[in-house]
Amino acid sequence: MAQVQKPSIPKGTRDFTPEQMAGRNYIFDTVKSVFKKFGYKPIETPSMENLSTLLGKYGEEGDKLLFKVLNSGDAFSKISIQDFQMLIVGGGERASVASEQVSAGGESCNATPVINSNALSLKVCEKGLRYDLTVPFARYVVQHRSEITFPFKRYQIQPVWRADRPQKGRYREFYQCDVDVIGSRSLLNELELVQIVDEVFGIFGINVCIKINNRKILSGLAEVMGFPEKLVEITIAMDKIDKIGLEAVKEEMLSDGVDEKGFSILEPVLTFSGTAEEKLSLISNVVNDSETGRKGVDELKTLFDLIAKAGISQKVEVDLSLARGLNYYTGAIFEVKALDFAIGSICGGGRYDNLTGIFGLPDVSGVGISFGADRIYDVLLGLDKFPKEAIGGTKVLLSNMDEISAEYLLPLAQSLRKKGISCELYPDSAKLKKQFEYAEKNHIPFLVIAGETEVANNTVNIKNLETGNQTTVPLAEAPAFLS
């Protein structure tokens, strides 16, 4: 412990200060209270999952973004030198046997031999950090199916890790906040999620638009376009329309192999604007030849009927261009945008029909949404919507003039806390100026002072630091005064 280090944290990660934590806790406490009111229950899963659970679930790109954890103990000691040699690739004709490669570290004619990084990492890492909460949830449901009563309504608020290139608003560790119901196909679940979104953003005082579409409609569209096998490419391209515009989306689809005729069927759907009814009527005609498409339109209609009956305060709209990248969605898809603050979607999700299949439990349908805590934080901060009382801390600072004054005020601290008032006795006998500053910097509104006179008279001096008012009250009356 000799040499001094300049402290820092890994790039893409963050410390959260008390002020930031107060805002974040307000967000988490709010969503939790709403989830609970709708009967959702919390679970938590380990930060580390077996890599076999995670690999292959997020596409090739996702696999690369997994943080792998080195096996504990001497991770490399179980690998023989021969194994290492086998992992060397490049270097011309050599590759298999050991000794030669050494000299091969070669300059001239042969490609420089390198280690097969991915293969080696899988030999020394069995675990990875959770990439999202969805796959661990699917794993949880399958592993605990015998003890779960379906439909299973759960929420989960935990950090996830992605080895993404850090940039503004994109972190390598961030919280996800997921709410799902699994084991029920009823559209009442979709309605419930819309109600939850409505209530959460109502409490936050953020005006949002809840955009809804259905993946079956997208499948139907791909069918009637004549390219059912290109559903993934079509949805990926569509998903970018807000960012890159219609022309670029068209270009991408054409380069993916969709033809002009196919795109001409899609184009009016992407550009149409109108009421939910008008949109549903349009899309109903377009996908009429696809059974899946008709099913999607039916589901969307039923959901909008339920929404109309339930009465949602926030804006809800059909967005036929909404695609959402994730391939596991099979029914309704949602996205929530803030209306008064420019930021990407702050909440999103959808229905999936076979998430648990890979873990051996097929045909369990579920639907869920995820709240983007970081973005919601930015919106609340940007719109100045954090309620003062939610982020407030200590209410009363009891000053410490000397040992006698401190011990004189000790029982008052206890009385205040008994009344639920958060208070601090300044621990050191310091200049009053210093204690004032401490109160100010910590936004503590009341300062209680007991100098010689107050101690002698069994009183205290209470200063309201917001108004500057100062009052002397009997010690015994201070708790009532400060309540």
Added chain:
Amino acid sequence: MAQVQKPSIPKGTRDFTPEQMAGRNYIFDTVKSVFKKFGYKPIETPSMENLSTLLGKYGEEGDKLLFKVLNSGDAFSKISIQDFQMLIVGGGERASVASEQVSAGGESCNATPVINSNALSLKVCEKGLRYDLTVPFARYVVQHRSEITFPFKRYQIQPVWRADRPQKGRYREFYQCDVDVIGSRSLLNELELVQIVDEVFGIFGINVCIKINNRKILSGLAEVMGFPEKLVEITIAMDKIDKIGLEAVKEEMLSDGVDEKGFSILEPVLTFSGTAEEKLSLISNVVNDSETGRKGVDELKTLFDLIAKAGISQKVEVDLSLARGLNYYTGAIFEVKALDFAIGSICGGGRYDNLTGIFGLPDVSGVGISFGADRIYDVLLGLDKFPKEAIGGTKVLLSNMDEISAEYLLPLAQSLRKKGISCELYPDSAKLKKQFEYAEKNHIPFLVIAGETEVANNTVNIKNLETGNQTTVPLAEAPAFLS
């Protein structure tokens, strides 16, 4: 996503079910509310810290227990084949520098060549998972010192990871729950921590004994024993007295180089039983020749005076054999044991004078304690002390007989939630028996049924599943009835 995997999680990690989460949240919410009342504020630090922040802070053993995270991207591709060759140790004449140690460790002439696992892991891992909350806190304080107003009172509740051998009650991922004040030497801080412990376990209804000692007394003891340089060995041996007994502790100390005469000074201190005053008087005599020892006795006396004045409900005692393993403690040390449940310590901590020194900020004194959430959970469960309301979930299940009945009950669900009553509308039109079972398994006390008759009469049937009582009330009166 083709082949089916049997789902599992890494050994030493856990899933938390809704029932377990309810208990854990009760614990965390309780300690948080107490921390807040005493003016402590939350912070969070990243799960991953730079390995340079963590290594060397927990002793050699601790370094081995760190989980290392593989660098993202192709971790191994930056290592040349030559670098790899340099990391091979053993194999006779090969391996340039290392060769001698190798044959020394080896059997006959040539040991099998192996990779220097530790050196390689440091080449491919820059980050590690947090091992505790104390070192990250020290790092935080130094990194943020310009924005912190001292004394800084913070709490932090986050998971930590240790590559320990998993066994009953010992996990590789577990939560720590730390509360510290840093930047003040006042013993009022120690008192405050005792008050916090008192209040927390008071709320939990767990009877505890708060054991207190002072590391300066231990230093003084080592001095008067004649082995000041063996303080670490002496405290490590003492720390085991509860587990291995006096004789074994003596044996360990003698084998560490302490002589019989030295141990004879310590022995009466370890075996003495009496009141706090008697113990303080004994130890005051024993360490009288050591200035540090006298300072420790003074601090302990002052703290016990403060405790007597403040009035603590739980049992508090001087424990002169209490040592606590961690070397960074320099003043008061604490340990809390449950009196009515056999389990190790459920809370512990102490004062440290130079934790931030390694990060470039010397002479900042702090004191803190850590609550063992897993053990507290076990105690609450074992003593059946979890309050029913704290772990309760949904209060009302609205049954779903068919589409009409579901839509009939939808507005009632909204009214109940507006009143803060958590309720669920069963999403599928299922047999009533199934919905009954769902309510029972989820411990939902009220079931609301609306069959054809109820819908026609604008009423609902409310069944109390605990008592079996059933009542029909007008739909509009249901919210009041269920409040």
